Amino acid sequence: MTRTTLKLKPKTEDESTPMVDAAVPETPPKPKEKQGKGNPGRTTVEVKSFKVAIALKAEDLPTDVVAPEGQPVKPVKLTLACDGLNLIADLNGKSYRKQLKKVEPGAFAVIQGRLVNGNKLMECGIAIQPPKQPKPVVP
Numbered sequence: 001m002t003r004t005t006l007k008l009k010p011k012t013e014d015e016s017t018p019m020v021d022a023a024v025p026e027t028p029p030k031p032k033e034k035q036g037k038g039n040p041g042r043t044t045v046e047v048k049s050f051k052v053a054i055a056l057k058a059e060d061l062p063t064d065v066v067a068p069e070g071q072p073v074k075p076v077k078l079t080l081a082c083d084g085l086n087l088i089a090d091l092n093g094k095s096y097r098k099q100l101k102k103v104e105p106g107a108f109a110v111i112q113g114r115l116v117n118g119n120k121l122m123e124c125g126i127a128i129q130p131p132k133q134p135k136p137v138v139p
Contacts, residue, residue: 052121
């Protein structure tokens with residue numbers, strides 16, 4: 001806490017009270033409000049990173065990038081390409097191998113991560129979503 005000294009004057013000239021030092025907490029300055037430039041309905045908000053989720057067919061996942069069961073597993077680097085943009089996803093090899101076991105026809109995979117440096121997905125995870133089962137028809 002920053003101390004600010006405030007000097008108090010006596011109430012009347014007849015009273016001979018001395019000047020007093022009192023500690024008053026200094027209020028922090030209010031943050032400036034960010035205003036959009038030119039367009040009143042638009043503004044920019046600064047963020048650390050973007051959270052990205054990419055859905056793709058589970059059958060499209062490569063199976064040859066991870067070691068077979070029983071052997072040590074290394075991290076998996078996938079390059080995901082779409083319309084000329086390439087994203088590099090760093091995945092945990094053990095988790096990738098576990099999710100590959102869940103792949104069945106009609107399933108899809110979701111790869112999630114933080115987008116950094118414009119083309120790299122960090123702290124990635126992968127999940128396999130099974131295909132939607134049709135509801136049984138009740139007669």
